[in-house]
Amino acid sequence: MRERRGSIFRGAGIAALLVLAALAILLALPQSERFRELTVFRCAAWAVLIGFAAVAVQALFARAWVRALFAAGAVCVTVGFGVTGASAREGALVLTDSLSPYANHRLLRERVVGGETVRLESFRQETYPNGMPRQYTTLLRFPDGLREISVNRPYRRDGYTYYQMSCDGGVGPDGYPFVQTVLTVRRDPGVPVVFAGFAMLLAASAALAVREVRR
Numbered sequence: 001m002r003e004r005r006g007s008i009f010r011g012a013g014i015a016a017l018l019v020l021a022a023l024a025i026l027l028a029l030p031q032s033e034r035f036r037e038l039t040v041f042r043c044a045a046w047a048v049l050i051g052f053a054a055v056a057v058q059a060l061f062a063r064a065w066v067r068a069l070f071a072a073g074a075v076c077v078t079v080g081f082g083v084t085g086a087s088a089r090e091g092a093l094v095l096t097d098s099l100s101p102y103a104n105h106r107l108l109r110e111r112v113v114g115g116e117t118v119r120l121e122s123f124r125q126e127t128y129p130n131g132m133p134r135q136y137t138t139l140l141r142f143p144d145g146l147r148e149i150s151v152n153r154p155y156r157r158d159g160y161t162y163y164q165m166s167c168d169g170g171v172g173p174d175g176y177p178f179v180q181t182v183l184t185v186r187r188d189p190g191v192p193v194v195f196a197g198f199a200m201l202l203a204a205s206a207a208l209a210v211r212e213v214r215r
Helices: 002-028 033-061 065-087 105-109 191-214
Strands: 089-098 110-113 116-127 133-142 145-150 155-157 160-171 177-187
Touching (some): 089 105, 089 116, 116 177, 145 155
Antiparallel strands (some): 133 145, 160 177
């Protein structure tokens, strides 16, 4: 058993050294500052991931379940942040409600997000007594019904998160008023993995606290 644990740590140490060697080689090459920052971040993340994974495996062999849960949670958090950095995407969703009889209302009010059509049904702005904006609220129609999105109240759907950002409005070139609602749509597949990691860390902390109390 000790020989197996020793081989695991030796393998993890060799892998971490290879990561650091690759980091040194990449930093020595001519490259942009942005690429240099990303390289440092990714190599450091791989080194941390390998270290926590080795600790988790060693703890499992030693039947140290709380320590294994801590290490597994740290692995999930690291992987989740890595997935976020590599795969997260976001973009602006601007929908317009115009009173002009000449406007193409379907083109102004509809967009396709994640393969489904999203349509602006209404937009309202609440203000304080002094006229300052208090809240923006957008009512969107999805294939399965209406959903309301406002500032600090995002809507999550099929891996996409809709955030209310701002609005705009005025009078168009044809003399008719219009209002625009501006949302941000973000897709971040790493969030569930990060949440799972934090849940493991909380569970391990609770188990450690219970064990200390029992002592």
